Amino acid sequence: MTEPLVVEFEVDAPRGHAFDTWTARCGLWWPKSHTVSGDPAAITFQPRPGGRIFERAADGTEHDWGEVLDWEPPGRLRYLWHLFFDRSEATEVEITFTEQGGRTLVRIEQTGWDRLGEAGPPRRDKTRQAWTAIGEQFRRACQ
Template sequence: MSATIKLIPIPPIVKTLTVRCSPETAFRVFTADMGRWYPLSIYSIKPAVDCRLEPHIGGRLYEIGADGQETLWGHVLEWDPPHALALSWQARVSEEEAQRIDVSFRAIPEGTEVRLVHAGWERVKVDGAEWRDKYDGGWVEIFERRFKAFADKSI
């Protein structure tokens, strides 16, 4: 008798915020300017001086060390400027454990509503729920504070 492994769903992280700029600007800030707002001194795999996203489906998301070494964070799964993008996220895990990050940009009277959903925690082999909780706090600093502050200045 073979045993079937059943993955227990772990709720995604969902963060929604408003920035005081257009969807086009917010999308550009999130993608092309990531190395300017992402807090690499706090959140990087190796000591890094920059991070970049290649703007096309299949493009890499990666950090760059002072020595020029590139370390992969994930890949672009969807690319629909200025409305949405989706990324695989495999920082510190194998490709089979990669999660998915969806980011959408919607015009509202105050500027742009930006919604980030980080899902797929049940794929992480070593306590996905614990990883999810750590990333939830990380996204507060990265997305809710750093991205928002930089986007709000990019009117």
């Protein structure tokens, strides 16, 4: 069994602000290099279970990244995630936002690597590097 990928970091913002920055202002901090179009006009989390996560390119083309499973502002969000992959290769990402004295602990837990077979462990390791770098950009966007 491939262990879940867990990444944690603190941001200097209340958890409601952190949740909104993650979901409603993703385009401010998500790296363009980690998008399908390379320069999306918008990145959208539809705010409900079953909602789409997608990017809209400047020409209006939409590229699905995932699907919202749980929408519990301001403390928790869980979704299927398949950016750059077929939906059949989706993993699950759960993000919790825990208030800690005016700051927020952001915890990302990504599971489902086993369904990818031999590709799971190396993809998990590569994803850890990506979440760590993306977390830095998110931290700056929350300030």
